[in-house]
Amino acid sequence: MFKLYKTILSLAFLWGSVGWANAQYTVSGTVADERTGDAMIGASILLKGTTTGTITDLDGGFSITLPTNDPATLIFSSIGYLTQNVEVAPGVTILNIKLKQDATNLEEVVVTGLATSVKRSNLANAVTSVSARDLTGTTTIQTTDGALYGKVPGATIRSNGGAPGGGISIQLRGISSLSGASQPLIIVDGVYISNASQRTGRATVSGAGASNQDDGSNRLADINPADIETIEILKGPSAAAIYGTRANAGVIIITTKRGQEGKTTVSLSQDIGFAQPLRLLGVDDWSEDKINFFFPESRRPIELERFRAAQSSGNFIDYEDYFYNNQATLLNTRINVSGGTDKTKFFVSGNITDEEGTVKNTGFNRYSIRANIDHKITNGIRLGVSSNYIRSNTDRGFTGNQNNSGASIGYSIAYVPNYFDLRRNADGTYPTNPYFSENPVAVTDNGVNNTLVNRFIQAFTLDVDLLKTEKSFLKATFSGGLDYLQNTSLVYLPEFLQFQRAQANPGDVLKGKQESFNTNFQAALVYNWNLGAVNMNSSAGLVRLDFENNALFNRGRGLVPGQRNLQQANIQEINQEFSSKIQDAGIFLQQEANWEDKIIGTVGIRWDKSTLNGDPNQYYAFPRASVAFNVANFDFWNVGFINQLKPRIAYGETAGPVNFGSTFTPLGGTNIGGLLGSVVSTQIGNTIILPETAKELEFGVDAGFFNNRLAIEATYYIKSTQNNVQNLNLAPSTGVNTTPSNEAELENKGIELAISGTPIETANFRWFSRVMYWKNELLMTRLGIPTYIAGAFGSGLGTFLYAEGYSPTTIVGTPAAADNPGGFTFWGDAQPDFNMSFFNTISLLKGLELSFLIDWKKGGDNINLTSFLTDGGGTTNGWFNDDDGDGRPNGRQRPPAPFNNAGRWVQDASYVKIREIGLYYNLPKTSIAEWFGTSVSNIRVGTSVNNAFLFTNYEGYDPETSTFGAQAIANNVDIAPYPTPRRIFFHLTVDF
Numbered sequence: 005m006f007k008l009y010k011t012i013l014s015l016a017f018l019w020g021s022v023g024w025a026n027a028q029y030t031v032s033g034t035v036a037d038e039r040t041g042d043a044m045i046g047a048s049i050l051l052k053g054t055t056t057g058t059i060t061d062l063d064g065g066f067s068i069t070l071p072t073n074d075p076a077t078l079i080f081s082s083i084g085y086l087t088q089n090v091e092v093a094p095g096v097t098i099l100n101i102k103l104k105q106d107a108t109n110l111e112e113v114v115v116t117g118l119a120t121s122v123k124r125s126n127l128a129n130a131v132t133s134v135s136a137r138d139l140t141g142t143t144t145i146q147t148t149d150g151a152l153y154g155k156v157p158g159a160t161i162r163s164n165g166g167a168p169g170g171g172i173s174i175q176l177r178g179i180s181s182l183s184g185a186s187q188p189l190i191i192v193d194g195v196y197i198s199n200a201s202q203r204t205g206r207a208t209v210s211g212a213g214a215s216n217q218d219d220g221s222n223r224l225a226d227i228n229p230a231d232i233e234t235i236e237i238l239k240g241p242s243a244a245a246i247y248g249t250r251a252n253a254g255v256i257i258i259t260t261k262r263g264q265e266g267k268t269t270v271s272l273s274q275d276i277g278f279a280q281p282l283r284l285l286g287v288d289d290w291s292e293d294k295i296n297f298f299f300p301e302s303r304r305p306i307e308l309e310r311f312r313a314a315q316s317s318g319n320f321i322d323y324e325d326y327f328y329n330n331q332a333t334l335l336n337t338r339i340n341v342s343g344g345t346d347k348t349k350f351f352v353s354g355n356i357t358d359e360e361g362t363v364k365n366t367g368f369n370r371y372s373i374r375a376n377i378d379h380k381i382t383n384g385i386r387l388g389v390s391s392n393y394i395r396s397n398t399d400r401g402f403t404g405n406q407n408n409s410g411a412s413i414g415y416s417i418a419y420v421p422n423y424f425d426l427r428r429n430a431d432g433t434y435p436t437n438p439y440f441s442e443n444p445v446a447v448t449d450n451g452v453n454n455t456l457v458n459r460f461i462q463a464f465t466l467d468v469d470l471l472k473t474e475k476s477f478l479k480a481t482f483s484g485g486l487d488y489l490q491n492t493s494l495v496y497l498p499e500f501l502q503f504q505r506a507q508a509n510p511g512d513v514l515k516g517k518q519e520s521f522n523t524n525f526q527a528a529l530v531y532n533w534n535l536g537a538v539n540m541n542s543s544a545g546l547v548r549l550d551f552e553n554n555a556l557f558n559r560g561r562g563l564v565p566g567q568r569n570l571q572q573a574n575i576q577e578i579n580q581e582f583s584s585k586i587q588d589a590g591i592f593l594q595q596e597a598n599w600e601d602k603i604i605g606t607v608g609i610r611w612d613k614s615t616l617n618g619d620p621n622q623y624y625a626f627p628r629a630s631v632a633f634n635v636a637n638f639d640f641w642n643v644g645f646i647n648q649l650k651p652r653i654a655y656g657e658t659a660g661p662v663n664f665g666s667t668f669t670p671l672g673g674t675n676i677g678g679l680l681g682s683v684v685s686t687q688i689g690n691t692i693i694l695p696e697t698a699k700e701l702e703f704g705v706d707a708g709f710f711n712n713r714l715a716i717e718a719t720y721y722i723k724s725t726q727n728n729v730q731n732l733n734l735a736p737s738t739g740v741n742t743t744p745s746n747e748a749e750l751e752n753k754g755i756e757l758a759i760s761g762t763p764i765e766t767a768n769f770r771w772f773s774r775v776m777y778w779k780n781e782l783l784m785t786r787l788g789i790p791t792y793i794a795g796a797f798g799s800g801l802g803t804f805l806y807a808e809g810y811s812p813t814t815i816v817g818t819p820a821a822a823d824n825p826g827g828f829t830f831w832g833d834a835q836p837d838f839n840m841s842f843f844n845t846i847s848l849l850k851g852l853e854l855s856f857l858i859d860w861k862k863g864g865d866n867i868n869l870t871s872f873l874t875d876g877g878g879t880t881n882g883w884f885n886d887d888d889g890d891g892r893p894n895g896r897q898r899p900p901a902p903f904n905n906a907g908r909w910v911q912d913a914s915y916v917k918i919r920e921i922g923l924y925y926n927l928p929k930t931s932i933a934e935w936f937g938t939s940v941s942n943i944r945v946g947t948s949v950n951n952a953f954l955f956t957n958y959e960g961y962d963p964e965t966s967t968f969g970a971q972a973i974a975n976n977v978d979i980a981p982y983p984t985p986r987r988i989f990f991h992l993t994v995d996f
Contacts, residue, residue, distance in 0.1 A: 028069055028070060028071050028072065028073065029069070029070055029073065029094045029097070030067060030068070030069045030070070030097065031067070031068055031070065031078065031092050031096060031097055031098075031099060032065070032066060032067035032068070032097065032098060032099075033065070033066060033098050033099035033100050033101065034060070034063070034064045034065050034066070034099075034100050034101070035047040035049075035060050035064050035066065035080060035082075035101045035102075035103060036064055036100070036101070036102050036103075037085075037102070037103065037105070038102040038103060038104045038105070039104075039105065039765060039766075039767060039770060040767070040850050041102075041767075042064075043060075043062075043063050043064025043065075044060055044064050044082055044085075044103065045060060045061070045062055045064065045266065046059050046060060046082070046264050046265070046266055047059060047060040047064070047066075047080060047081070047082040047085075047103065048079075048080070048081045048082065049066050049068055049078055049079070049080055050078070050079045050081070051068070051070060051076055051077075051078060051079075052076065052077040052078070052079050052089070054071075056068070056070070056071065059265060059266070061266070062266070062267055070092070073094055074093075075091060075092065075093040076091075076092055076093075077089050077090070077091055077092070078090045078092055078099075080101050080103060081103075082103055084105060084106055084135075085103040085104060085105055085106050086103065086104045086105070086106045086712065088101060088103060088104075105762075106712070112124045112133055114127050114131050114133060114236060115131075115236055115257055116129075116596070116606060117246050117543055117592075117594045117596075117606075117608065118246055118247075118526060118528060118543070118545060118547070118592055118594075119481050119526075119528035119530050119543045119545060120530060120541055120543050120594065120596060122596070122604070125601070125634070125648065125650070126598065126601060126604045126632060126634065127632065127652075128604060128605075128606060128630035128631055128632035128652040128653070128654050129238070129242055129243035129630060129652070129654050129702065129704075130157075130158075130239065130243070130702065130704050130717065130719040130721075130756055131236055131237065131238055131239075131243055132155075132156045132157060132158070132236070132237040132239065133234055133235070133236050133237075134151075134152065134155050134156065134234065134235040134236075134237070135233075135234055136230075136232060136233055136234070136261070138151075138155055139151045139229050139232055139235070140229050140230055141855065141922070142855040142856070142857065142920040142921070142922035142948060143920045143921070143922050143948035143949060143950045143987070143989060144275045144277070144334075144336055144948065144950065144987070144989050144991075145229055145950060146168070146169070146170060146225075146357070146359065146368065146987075147169070147170035147172065147221075147224065147225040147227075147229070148224050148225070148227045148228075148229045148232065148235075148258070149161070149170065149172040149174060149222070149224045149225070150163075150170055150172055151229050152174065152235070153859060153919055154776075154841035154843070154857050154858075154859035154919055155776075155841065155843075155857075156176075156237050156239075157756040157757070157758055157776045157777070157778040157839075158176055158177045158239045158240075158754065158756050158778050158780070159174055159175070159176055159237070159239075159778075160174075160175040160176075160178075160780075160836070160839075161173065161174050161175075161964070162964055162965065162966050162969040162975055162976070163962075163964055163965050163966075163969055163984070164201075164219045164220070164404075164965065164966065164967070164969040164970070164981070165219055165403060165404065165965045165967075165981035165982035165983075165984075166281075166282075166362075166961070166962065166965065166981065166982045166983050166984035166985050167219060167361065167363075167366065167400040167401060167403065167982040168359055168360075168361040168366055168367050168368035168398060168399070168400065169221040169225055169368040169396070169398035169400060169455070170221045170222065170224075170225035171201065171219060171220060171221045171222060171225070171969065171970075172222060172224075172225075172969070173186070173187065173222075173966075173969040173970050173971075173975055174187060174188060174256075175187075175253070175972070176188055176237065176239040176240070176253060176254035177239050177240050177254070177700075177721060177723055177752055177754055177780060178723070178750075178752035178754065178780040178781075178782045178835075179750060179752070179782055179812065179813070179972050179973065180252045180253045180254075180660060180696075180698060180723075180725055180750075180752075180972070181252065181253070181660050181696055181725065181728060181729075181972050182728045182729070182730055182748055182750070182806075182812060182972060182973065183663070183728075183729055183730065183972065186253055186970075186971065186972030187199055187222070187253055187970070188237075188253045188254040188255055188256045189244075189247060189250045189251055189253070189254070189255045189256070190224060190256050190258065191255065191256070191257050191258065192227065192258045192260070192461060192463070193258070193259060193260055193376075193390045193461075193463040193485070194463050194464075194465060194483040194484060194485060194524075194526070195461055195462070195463045195484070195485035195486065195487055195522075195524060196250075196487070196522055196524045196549060197223070197224075197461060197487045197522065198223050198487055198489055198520045198522055199222050199223050199224045200222065200223055200520070201218075201220050201221065201222040201223075201970040202220055202223065202491050202518050203215040203218055203220065203493075203516065203518070203555070203557070203580075204218045204219075204220045204400075204453065204455055204493045204495065204516070205218065205493055205495045205514040205516050205557060205559075205579075206218050206219060206220075206400070206402070206404075206411075206453050206495050207219075207405075207406075208495075208514060208559075208579065209411065209495045209496075209497060209512050209513075209514050209559075210402060210406035210409055210411035210412060210495075210497075211406045211407045211408070211409030211410075211411065212404065212405040212406045212407055212409075212412075213405070213407060216968055216970065216971060217404060217405050217967055217968065219400060219403065219404045219967070219981075219982070220400075220455070221398060221400075221455070222970065223457070223459075223489060223491075225396070226370070226372075226394045226396055226457060226459050226489075227258070227392075227394070228338075228353070228355045228357075228370070228372040228374070228394070230273075230338050230353070230355060231260045231261060231353055231355070231372070231374050231392070232258055232259070232260055232261070233259050233260055233261045233262070234258075234259050235256060235257070235258050235259075236256075236257040236259075237254065237255075237256055237257075238251070238254055238255040238256075238257070239254050240254065240656070240698075240700040240702060240721055240723050241626075241628075241656040241657055241658040241698045241699060241700040241723065242628065242630065242654035242655055242656040242700040242701065242702040242721070243255075243654065243656065243702075244656065244658055245608065245610065245626050245627065245628035245656030245657055245658050246592055246594060246608055246610055246626075246628060247610075247658065248547075248590050248592075248610040248611075248612040248624075248626050248658065248659065249588055249590070249612040249614055249624070249626075249658075249659045249660075249661055249695060250549075250588070250659075250660070250661055251658040251659070252658050252659055252660030252696060252697075252698045252725065253660065260351075260374065260376060260390060260392075261340075261342070261351050261353070261376065262342075262349065262351050262376050262378060262388075263342040263343055263344045263349035263350040263351040263376065263377075263378065264342065264343070264344065264349060265343075265344050265345060265346055265349060266343060266344070267343060268341065268342070268343030268344075269340075269341070269342055269343055269941070269995060269996065270339070270340070270341050270995070270996040271338075271339070271340040271341075271993060271994070271995045271996070272338070272339050272993070272994050272995075272996075273336075273337070273338040273339075273991070273992070273993040273994075274336070274337055274338075274991070274992050274993075275334070275335070275336035275337075275989045275990070275991050276334070276335060276989065276990050277333075277334035277335075277336075277987055277988050277989035277990065278331050278332060278333055278334060278987075278988055279331070279332040279334055279359070279360075279361075279362055279985035279986060279987045279988070280329065280330075280331055280332075280362060280985065280986055281328050281329055281362055281961075281983040281984070281985060281986065282951050282954055282961075282962065282983065282984045282985060282986040283954055283961055283962065283983065283984070284324055284325065284328060284329060284961075284983065285324065285870075285874075285880075285881055285959070285960070285961065286324070286881035287322055287323065287324050287422060287874075287879050287880075287881055288878065288879055288880055288881055288882060288883040288884055288895075289422070289884075290311060290421050290422060290423055290878075291884070292308060292311065293884075294878070294883075294884045294893075295307045295308055295311055296308075297884075297893070298878045307421075310423055310424055311421075311423045313423075314422075314423035314424075314425075315423075319423075319425060320422045320423055321422050321424075321425060321426075321427070322422060323417040323420060323422065323426070323444075324417065326427075327363060327364075327413050327417065327444065327448065328362060328363060328413075328983050329362070330362050330363065330364060331362070332359065332360035332361055332362045332367075332985065333359075333360050334358075334359045334360070334987060334989065335356075335357070335358040335359070336355070336356070336357050336358075336359075336989075337355070337356045338353065338354070338355045338356075339353065339354050339355075340352070340353045341353075344378070346380070347379065347380045348377070348378070348379045348380070349377070349378045349379075350375070350376065350377045350378075351374070351375075351376040351377075352373075352374065352375050352376075353372075353373070353374045354372070354373045354374075355370070355371070355372040355373075356369075356370075356371055357369065357370040357371075357372075361399070361400075361401065361982075361985075362983065362985050363401045363403070363413065363448065363982060364401075364448050364449070365399060365401065365448060365449070366399045366400060366401040366982075367398070367399050368396070368397075368398050368399075369396060369397045369398070370394065370395070370396040370397075371394070371395045371396070372392065372393070372394045372395075373392070373393050374390070374391065374392045374393075375389075375390075375391045375392075376388070376389070376390045376391075377389050377390075383469075384468065384469035384472075385466070385467070385468050385469070386465075386466070386467045387464070387465070387466050388464065388465040388466075389462075389463065389464050389465075390461075390462070390463040390464075390485075391460075391461075391462050391463075392459075392460070392461045392462075393458075393459070393460050394457070394458075394459040394460075394461075395456075395457065395458050395459075396455075396456070396457045396459075397454070397455075397456050397457075398454065398455045398456075398457075399452075399453060399454050400453050400455070400982070401413070401448065401451075401453055401982065402444075402447050402448065402451055402453060403980060403981055403982040404967050404979055404980060404981055404982075405869075405967055405979040405980065408440075408441060409441060409442070409503055410437075410440060410441040410442020410443075410444070410447070410501075410502065410503040411442060411447055411451065411497060411503065412444070412980055413444045413447070413448060413980070414870065414873070414979075414980025414981070415440075415873060415979070415980045416437070416440050416441075416442055416443075416444040416447075417444055417879070418870075418873035418874045418876065418877040418879055418980065419439045419440045419873075419876070419877030419878075419879070420437065420439050420440065420877070420879070421439070421878070421879070422879075424437075424438070424439070426443050426444070426445045427445055428445060428446075428449065434446040434502070436502055437502060439877070440877075441502065441503045441506070442501065442502050442503040443501070443502050446500075446501050446502065447497070447501060450497075450498050450500075450501065451496065451497050451498075451501070452494055452495065452496040453494075453495050454493065454494045454495075455491060455492070455493045455494075456491075456492045456493075457489065457490070457491050457492075458489075458490045459487070459488065459489045459490070460486075460487075460488045461485065461486070461487050461488075462485045462486050463483070463484070463485035464482075464483065464484065464485055465481065465482070465483040466481070466482040466483070467479055467480070467481050468480045468481075468482075470529075475533065475534050476531070476532060476533035476534065477531075477532050478529065478530070478531045478532075479529075479530050480527070480528070480529055480530075481526075481527070481528050481529075481530060481545075482525075482526070482527050482528075483525075483526050484523070484524045484525035484526055485523070485524065486521065486522065486523045486524075487520070487521075487522040487523075488519075488520075488521050488522075489518075489519065489520045489521075490517070490518070490519050491516075491517070491518040491519075492515075492516070492517050492518075493514075493515070493516040493517075493518075494513070494514075494515055494516075494568075495512075495513070495514045496512070496513045496514075496568055497511070497512045497513075498511055498563070498565075498566075499511030499562075499563055499565055500565070507561070508562075509561040509562030509573075509574050509575050510561075510562065510563075511560075511561065511562060511563030511564075511565070511567075511573070512559070512560075512561050512563070513559070513560045513561075513563060513568050513570065513573065514557060514558070514559045514579060515557070515558050515559075515570065516555065516556065516557040516558075516580075517555070517556050518553070518554065518555040518556075519553070519554045519555075520551070520552065520553045520554075521551075521552045522549075522550065522551050522552070523549075523550045524547070524548065524549045524550070525547070525548045526545060526546070526547045526548075527545050527546055528543055528544065528545025528546075528592075529543065529544055529545065530542070530543045531543075535597075537599060537600055538597050538598065538599045538600075539597070539598045539599075540595070540596070540597055540598075541595075541596040541597075541598075542594070542595050542596075543592075543593070543594045543595075543596075544591075544592065544593045544594075545591075545592055546589070546590065546591050546592075547588075547589065547590040547591075547592070548587075548588070548589050548590075549586075549587070549588040549589070549590075550585075550586070550587050550588075551584070551585070551586040551587075551588075552583075552584070552585050552586075553582070553583065553584045554582070554583045555580060555581070555582040555583075556578070556580070556581050556582075557578075557579040557580040557581075558570055558576070558577070558578055558579060559576075559577050559578075559579040560572070560573025560575065560576050560577075561573055561574065561575040562574025562575050584664050584665075585615075586614070586615055586616055586661075586664065587614070587615045588612060588613070588614045588615075588616075588661075589612070589613055589614075590610055590611060590612040590613075591610065591611045591623075592608065592609065592610040592611075593608060593609055593610075594606065594607070594608035594609075595607050595608065600637070601634055601637050602633070602634050602637045602638055603631065603632070603633055603634070604631070604632045604634070605629075605630065605631040605632075606628070606629065606630045606631075607627075607628070607629045608627070608628045608629075609625060609626065609627045609628070610625070610626045611623040611624065611625050611626075612624055612626065612659070614661060614662075614695070616661050616662040616663075616664060616666070616667075616695070617662055617667075617693065617694065617695055618662075618667055618690065618691050618692040618693040618694065619692070624659060624695060624697075625657075626656070626657045626658055626659065627655075627656070627657055628654070628655065628656035628657070629654070629655050629656075630652065630653065630654035630655070630656075631652065631653060631654075632650050632651070632652040633650060633651050633652070634648070634649075634650050635649040635650065635651070636648050636649045636650075636708075645709055645710055646707060646708070646709055647708050647709070647710075647711055647712060648706060648707055648708030648712070648715075649705070649706075649707050649708075650705065650706040650707070651704070651705045652702075652703070652704045652705065652706070653701075653702065653703050653704075654701075654702045654704075655699075655700070655701050655702070656699075656700055657697065657698065657699050657700075658697070658698050658700075659695040659696060659697045659698070660695060660696035660697075660698070660725075661695060661696075662693050662694075662695055662696070662729065662744075663729065663744070665689070666689060666690060666693050666729065666744045667689045667690060667691050667693055668689040669684060669685060669687070669688045669689040669740075670684075670685040670687065670689075671683065671684060671685065672684075672685060684739075684740070685740070686740055686741040686742070687731070687740065687741065687742045687743065687744075688734075688738075688740045688742075688743045689743070689744075690743050690744050690745060693729065693744055693745070693746065694727045694746045695727065696725060696726070696727050696728055696729060696746070697725070697726050697727050698723060698724065698725045698726070699723070699724050699726075700721055700722065700723040700724075701721065701722050702719060702720070702721045702722075703719070703720050703721075704717065704718055704719035704720070705717075705718050706718075709761075713761050713762050713763075713765070714759070714760075714761035715758075715759070715760050715761055716757075716758070716759050717756075717757070717758040717759075718755075718756070718757050718758075719755070719756040719757075720753075720754070720755055720756075721752075721753070721754055721756075722751070722752075722753050723751070723752040723753075723754075724749065724750070724751045724752075724785070725749060725750040725751075725752075726746075726749050727746035727749075728746065728747065728748035728749065728750060729744050729745070729746060730744070730745060730747055730748055730788075730789060731743070731744055731745070732744070732745040732747065732789055733789070745788070745789075747786070747787065747788025747789055748784060748786060748787050748788055748789075748806075749784070749785045749786035749788075750782065750783070750784055750785065750812075751782070751783045751784075751785050752780055752781070752782050753780070753781045754778065754779055754780035754781065755777075755778065755779055756776075756777070756778045757775075757776065757777040757778070758774065758775070758776045758777075759774070759775045760772070760773065760774035760775070761773065767850075768848065768849050768850065769846075769847070769848060770845075770846070770847040771844065771845070771846050771847075772844065772845045772846075773842075773843070773844045773845075774841075774842075774843045774844075775840070775841070775842050775843075776839075776840065776841045777838060777839070777840045778838065778839050778840075779836070779837065779838035779839070780835065781811075781835075782811040782812070782813060782835055783809070783810070783811055784806065784807065784808055784809070784810060784811065784812055785808065785809075786808060787806060787807060787808045791805070791806065791807040791808075791825045791826055792806050792826070793805055793806065793816060793826045793827075793828065794806060794974075795968075795971075795973055795974030795977075796867055796968075796974050796977045797869070797977075799816070799817045799818050799828050799906060800817065800818050800906060801817065801867065801869060801872060801906055801909055802815050802816075802817040802831060802832075802867040802906045802907075802909055802910050802977075803815070803816060803817060803828075803906075803974075804816070804834075804973055804974055805825060805826045805828075805830075806826075807825040807826060809825075810825065811833060811835060812973050813833050813834040813835045813973065813976075814830065814832075814833050815830075815831045815832040815833060815834060815865055815867065815910050816828040816829060816830055816831060816906075817829060817831055817905065817906020817907065817910070818905045818906045819902060819905050828906075829905070829906070829907065831865070831906055831907040831910040832865030832907075832910040832912075833863075833864070833865060834864055834865055834866070834973075834975075834976040835863075835864055836861050836862060836863045836864030836913075836914075837862045837863030837864070838861075838862050838863070839859075839860065839861050839862070840859075840860040840862075841857060841858065841859045841860070842857070842858040842860075843855070843856070843857045843858075844856055850926075851925055851926040851927065851928060852923075852924070852925050852926075853922075853923070853924045853925075853926075854922070854923050855920070855921070855922045855923075856918065856920060856921045856922070857918075857919045857920040857921075858916065858917070858918050858919065859915075859916070859917045859918075859919045860915070860916045860917075861913070861914055861915055861963070862914050863912070863914055864912075864913050864914070864976070865910050865911060865912055865913055865976065866910075866911055866913040866958065866960065866963060866966070866976045866977070866978050867909055867910055867976060867977045867978065868909050868910075868911045868958070868959060868960050868978045869909060869977065869978060869979045869980075870959075870960050870961070870978050870979060870980050870981070871908075871909060871911070871959050871960070872908075872909050873979075873980060875895045875896075875898070878895060880894075880895055882894055882895075883895035911958055911959055911960075912957065912958065913956075913958050913963035913964075913976065914956060914957070914958070914963070915954060915955065915956035915958065915963045915964070916954075916955040916956070917951070917953070917954050917955070917964075918952040918953040918954075919950070919951060919952070920948070920949070920950055920952070921948060921949045921952050922946060922947075922948035922949075923946055923947055923948070924944055924945070924946030924948075924991070925944070925945055925946065926942065926943070926944050927942075927943040927944070927945070929941075929942070939996060940994060940995070940996055941995045941996065942993075942994070942995040943992075943993070943994050943995075944991070944992070944993040944994075944995075945991065945992055945993075946990075946991040947988075947989065947990050947991065948988075948989045948991065949986065949987065949988050949989070950986070950987040950989075951984060951985065951986045951987060952986065954984075960978045960981075961978075961981060961983040961984060962981070962983070962984040964984070965978060965981045965984065966978060966981075967979045967981065
């Protein structure tokens, strides 16, 4: 009996084994690029509705065993390619798949919440994504923010000048604040990083004034652009509401490169280039007639003598050419190592940037090392860490404004005629400049304006699967990190300089040390489940942000000759000591619903509190809601050439943080008769101050044509900003002058359009093209205090109007006009009429690639005070010409009439700039294999240009630069900036 029972069990086991064996089958094959036929490494193959999957090997091959004997669907995907679904059955064992490039980015995954993401084809907001290819694929850009020019519809970008190390301001969808946060929130791998344009002290020592004229770099310049995989720009509250209090000016989310499973790869890149000024203005020649006209009678004899001496020796000096037209060497070296297994993946990179400036003794050096590691602790626990250390050393020189003190090249040479020689004497001394307060040659040779930055950014993510069933999963995500930044600055003007010799205590040094330590932590639960045919994705969590800043600036004047030591100064002062601690906390909820990729809706809310607010314990709510309709996915749709049609609408609210200290009344130190004490400031704090808030309603439509060969994205938005903080003037009887208050309201309305596609695509020729158009209209709908003018340098040179019914970018100035708000003549508007960009990539013969980007800004005025300086010194190119023939030269009489008013300096800053050009060649793989065997997998060579050509009628070095570039308003004032360079490179990349 036992033997019979055993036999039956054995037969049953064999039958079950045969049945089990017959219940599975294996599918294998290859995956290749449809156009080139090249094998695709690392492409993903996933069994639909399960977590079963694999990736392709180095030859593009794959093999996957399906667990059942039923027909199934395999999903083939790869970054940058359209996903392809393939039906298989037991009889199908071999597949050769060709994936088509996703020219319109419909398959791209976009962040929609603090813990969730969605495919672009289902997105309900106009979120711009900038890929690694867009950032650095055409040319080498010095800083990450500089790589965004012309690539983000809705963005207005300005630079502080062309000095090495960057210094750029980004505004998204117009002005979000009159005095507060005008720069977007920057998040790198989940870390809220500092993008402050930190004080250098140059403006203090040079005499320019406040630190907003320091011409410093903003700290996004520290991030190596080549490390970045994607940048996502949430331009308005409708998309950024889930980020709450710090999202009024938009959010820029940067994701760096990660390792992939497979063979370890090494990539070595070397860029060698040079830079020269993009544009020089030229200087006016001098003659005896001009000297007799320009100088008073008492000065003419000495000036004529100097002029005749220069004539006889031929010693005329074009100072613009001498200072600015120097060739700079540019070097950029990068190495990346990446790879991994199913359990652990890694990406390690190193970068050395060594770039000279086109002005003598200026330059930018950056050393960066990064390690991104992803580890699967168990099948349900995944850990990712990102570590980045950066050290940068920048010498920015002395340009820009300096209020007649002399420590600025452009300010000084505006007044020096080309027949006077300022160059160093044979004995090592410098001639005294009789035309201005300083010899700029001596300043350039001996002055120091240096910034040394050490920075460490550490990020982590931890995902824990808590529950997993056939139709749902629940996971916990934890993320955050820290950003530690130490900035050491030195500004030094030695005692022998001309302006310093005129001081009671010659020799000036300012030393600064600034530290910021930002930390953030986020915890969330994400539950994905199905409600019938609707996929639901629920998320909830909390956020904690901590920001700590410290700054100490010490100044010494009356230095011992040759010394920079503060203890060797006659006057030693603590110029500034500042510290701040800020804490924000938030709670968020978000619900997403997707009905078969046909209707996709999202609702969410975030509550935030901050120690910056009048009531630090009060939570403010920021809701959001959006819905998108993929009409082309409905069964009734039968318009064959339109494969995507998605109307969408979104709404959201955000806030901008209150400026630190607005709730406090400052106490200033004083010393009266040797007794130390404190005095109350003339500004009193407001303990009920509210955060600035914004609401945005966004409408849009996305469409794809001819199997996504052509895509169109159109968006219209209305963004209103309330509770804008401004100073309210108080009655003199109060004993103080002002207090911050929430009074003004702004409204931005705009249009953003993008058309992209591949007009031609064959095996040997592919042309991708993208056109973007955007415009914004700004209006102050409420002021709440009396009309006033402010900004720049007053009504005589052009300033800005703050009045209800007008844009605060309106430029006004002399002559007086009593009937106009503010009492002065309207001369222009800093806001452009529109912006456009045109990007093209042409691929030829499978290995040759040509790319170029053209950027066009129409309208928008600058206050060009470079012209004010050169007109005052008689050096403007064409100064002595007389275009209207009335006997007065151009330099003394410029339109508009009545002449010599503020309108003379308000100039149209329209331009067309060919911003990027790149030509690259990938060597044939057969040739590489013949030369190097299997040790080298790819070789890419090329040449490129950044800032290739500029076409403009603007009479400055670059219509995009501004002395006050970091400000929300008045960021279009041009005062003798560092000229923008044209950068030309030669490239070599070798992959092992």
